[in-house]
Amino acid sequence: MKENGRDIVLLAHGDGGALTHELINNLFLRHFESNILKTLTDAAVFSVNEGRMAITTDSFVVDPPFFPGGDVGKLAVCGTVNDLAVSGARPVYLTASFILEEGLPLADLESIVQSMAGACGVAGVEIVTGDTKVVEKGHLDKIFINTTGVGYIFPGVDLGYHRIKPGDKVLVNGSLGQHGIAVLCKRYGFDFAGQVMSDCAPLNGITSLLLKEIRGIKIMRDLTRGGLATTAKEIASACGLDIWLDENCIPVDAGVKGAAEMLGLDPLYLANEGKFMVIVSPEEAEKAVAVMQGHELGRDASIIGEVKPGKGNVYLSTSLGGTKLLDLMAGSPLPRIC
Amino acid sequence: MKENGRDIVLLAHGDGGALTHELINNLFLRHFESNILKTLTDAAVFSVNEGRMAITTDSFVVDPPFFPGGDVGKLAVCGTVNDLAVSGARPVYLTASFILEEGLPLADLESIVQSMAGACGVAGVEIVTGDTKVVEKGHLDKIFINTTGVGYIFPGVDLGYHRIKPGDKVLVNGSLGQHGIAVLCKRYGFDFAGQVMSDCAPLNGITSLLLKEIRGIKIMRDLTRGGLATTAKEIASACGLDIWLDENCIPVDAGVKGAAEMLGLDPLYLANEGKFMVIVSPEEAEKAVAVMQGHELGRDASIIGEVKPGKGNVYLSTSLGGTKLLDLMAGSPLPRIC
Numbered sequence: 001m002k003e004n005g006r007d008i009v010l011l012a013h014g015d016g017g018a019l020t021h022e023l024i025n026n027l028f029l030r031h032f033e034s035n036i037l038k039t040l041t042d043a044a045v046f047s048v049n050e051g052r053m054a055i056t057t058d059s060f061v062v063d064p065p066f067f068p069g070g071d072v073g074k075l076a077v078c079g080t081v082n083d084l085a086v087s088g089a090r091p092v093y094l095t096a097s098f099i100l101e102e103g104l105p106l107a108d109l110e111s112i113v114q115s116m117a118g119a120c121g122v123a124g125v126e127i128v129t130g131d132t133k134v135v136e137k138g139h140l141d142k143i144f145i146n147t148t149g150v151g152y153i154f155p156g157v158d159l160g161y162h163r164i165k166p167g168d169k170v171l172v173n174g175s176l177g178q179h180g181i182a183v184l185c186k187r188y189g190f191d192f193a194g195q196v197m198s199d200c201a202p203l204n205g206i207t208s209l210l211l212k213e214i215r216g217i218k219i220m221r222d223l224t225r226g227g228l229a230t231t232a233k234e235i236a237s238a239c240g241l242d243i244w245l246d247e248n249c250i251p252v253d254a255g256v257k258g259a260a261e262m263l264g265l266d267p268l269y270l271a272n273e274g275k276f277m278v279i280v281s282p283e284e285a286e287k288a289v290a291v292m293q294g295h296e297l298g299r300d301a302s303i304i305g306e307v308k309p310g311k312g313n314v315y316l317s318t319s320l321g322g323t324k325l326l327d328l329m330a331g332s333p334l335p336r337i338c
Numbered sequence: 339m340k341e342n343g344r345d346i347v348l349l350a351h352g353d354g355g356a357l358t359h360e361l362i363n364n365l366f367l368r369h370f371e372s373n374i375l376k377t378l379t380d381a382a383v384f385s386v387n388e389g390r391m392a393i394t395t396d397s398f399v400v401d402p403p404f405f406p407g408g409d410v411g412k413l414a415v416c417g418t419v420n421d422l423a424v425s426g427a428r429p430v431y432l433t434a435s436f437i438l439e440e441g442l443p444l445a446d447l448e449s450i451v452q453s454m455a456g457a458c459g460v461a462g463v464e465i466v467t468g469d470t471k472v473v474e475k476g477h478l479d480k481i482f483i484n485t486t487g488v489g490y491i492f493p494g495v496d497l498g499y500h501r502i503k504p505g506d507k508v509l510v511n512g513s514l515g516q517h518g519i520a521v522l523c524k525r526y527g528f529d530f531a532g533q534v535m536s537d538c539a540p541l542n543g544i545t546s547l548l549l550k551e552i553r554g555i556k557i558m559r560d561l562t563r564g565g566l567a568t569t570a571k572e573i574a575s576a577c578g579l580d581i582w583l584d585e586n587c588i589p590v591d592a593g594v595k596g597a598a599e600m601l602g603l604d605p606l607y608l609a610n611e612g613k614f615m616v617i618v619s620p621e622e623a624e625k626a627v628a629v630m631q632g633h634e635l636g637r638d639a640s641i642i643g644e645v646k647p648g649k650g651n652v653y654l655s656t657s658l659g660g661t662k663l664l665d666l667m668a669g670s671p672l673p674r675i676c
Contacts, residue, residue: 043422048391052385056433059484060471148486222380330355
């Protein structure tokens with residue numbers, strides 16, 4: 001059926017019958033390259049070797065689904081790849097589950113699927129199985145995508161709160177807050193000078209490089225919902241140590257800084273989709289920064305803080321010379337940022 | 339915040355901050371028992387041995403979320419467990435991703451989570467990682483859940499279209515159409531004499547029993563969206579053989595039969611959530627029926643048809659002595675049945 005001359009998603013595309021088959025064959029299989037996916041059985045089957053695997057899941061409900069620097073499809077692949085990457089894993093297989101609103105233009109769906117395929121190519125992962133549901137117009141906002149991913153933990157890698165010690169350094173791979181600002185500006189139609197682009201990118205290249213080169217990596221975390229501050233607080237609470245961050249050292253682009261100031265938002269709480277925090281032993285911190293800077297997703301990597309004995313608090317030494325206590329994000333919900 | 343005196347889901351429950359943490363600790367972790375889940379890291383880590391694994395994903399958008407015989411939570415666990423089970427796998431780990439509508443009563447969410455935990459207990463699987471998103475009131479209908487599951491393929495098991503041969507028998511484990519009728523009657527407020535209950539149940543117990551006892555199992559498929567007819571047609575098309583079904587042998591409860599007649603629906607196209615089809619070598623068909631009947635989810639198991647040489651068609655020998663060609667479901671979408 002067409003709406004305004006465009007082919008659209010119908011309820012029957014999700015009923016498991018003829019139109020579902022058509023959608024799978026004419027759209028998904030045309031973009032997602034995988035011999036496992038092609039079997040189209042109830043479950044995808046793959047061989048494993050002895051070792052440790054990681055699994056992670058995320059549903060993506062970003063509003064709007066298309067934003068500067070990406071779309072919900074690219075986000076859905078990168079988000080799940082990144083959760084595996086920072087866990088010390090090599091991401092391998094993804095599942096993709098689509099919930100579509102009746103009336104969604106098929107061209108929009110195709111464009112999103114194309115982005116997913118592109119991001120899979122960059123990350124070197126394969127979508128091996130999927131699912132499609134369609135709900136009545138008005139019962140869902142356009143498109144939600146769940147991706148679940150599995151990967152192999154690199155042999156010998158041991159990341160976790162238990163390894164963090166006073167003196168360890170805190171690093172990030174680049175400028176913070178881009179994804180949050182890009183999505184919010186698009187959603188509300190703000191047009192600041194110099195459009196901010198989402199930093200959405202698969203991090204498994206840079207994390208695997210780091211794990212290979214640097215033995216002293218204690219933990220890695222991607223800085224999505226809640227941003228740097230919330231993640232730092234989670235880590236500090238979990239290991240009962242304090243984290244001191246130095247505002248002067250935290251990279252924030254001028255575009256993000258300006259937009260955040262005008263919107264009354266704090267870049268340290270804004271979502272990122274291609275940024276991660278690393279805690280590393282002090283002896284290897286400089287080398288880790290150098291390794292990150294050698295990768296295109298780590299050009300602006302820097303040491304932004306230190307772990308100290310304490311009680312699970314996060315302190316920010318501000319650029320004005322003061323000290324600020326940072327807590328979990330609370331009371332200022334920015335829904336549907338991913 | 340309360341609405342009509344009840345605690346409800348807020349946007350901030352999905353922002354990754356303090357309220358998200360509260361929801362995870364006070365609700366999810368209270369019901370989902372798993373040492374892996376407790377680590378609350380970006381990805382769950384587990385050990386694997388050499389072998390073959392299966393992975394499957396499904397998003398559940400059933401309307402209404404509560405129906406006779408189950409709810410969206412029970413469905414989300416059983417649906418994914420069953421996809422693994424019919425693939426010849428022993429389901430082990432599940433991920434659970436929640437998309438919640440702002441304003442959903444927390445008591446409803448808790449009741450759904452409780453059902454999930456109950457179904458996990460019956461199926462012997464563990465929810466090891468999850469995700470929660472909240473969208474603004476009116477942008478989603480109450481609650482959608484994605485579950486993705488992994489399991490180990492039983493050693494030596496080889497299921498697939500390639501094994502199906504003319505002469506093979508077609509079996510089901512019981513009466514068809516209950517889930518579809520239960521959900522539709524609840525959704526539209528139909529009140530027929532004798533309420534039909536959903537057949538929603540984890541099938542991994544009965545499938546593993548079958549795989550252990552019967553060598554000649556060629557393929558198993560659960561009969562969800564599109565029902566028996568659509569699944570039979572998919573199998574026939576894929577292997578280029580005909581499937582002949584005998585209407586007189588297909589078990590359909592009187593309650594389902596009556597309701598389906600009044601609603602103008604064909605039980606062979608109605609969704610099931612605890613029924614599966616088995617194709618087995620003729621020599622072992624009777625033994626397979628006996629094994630199924632020995633399990634509580636197979637009391638009404640029967641041989642309902644046969645594979646014959648042909649061109650990928652499905653024929654139904656009707657109770658009136660005629661023959662009917664069955665195709666994929668088309669043109670009568672019953673959205674949001676699972």
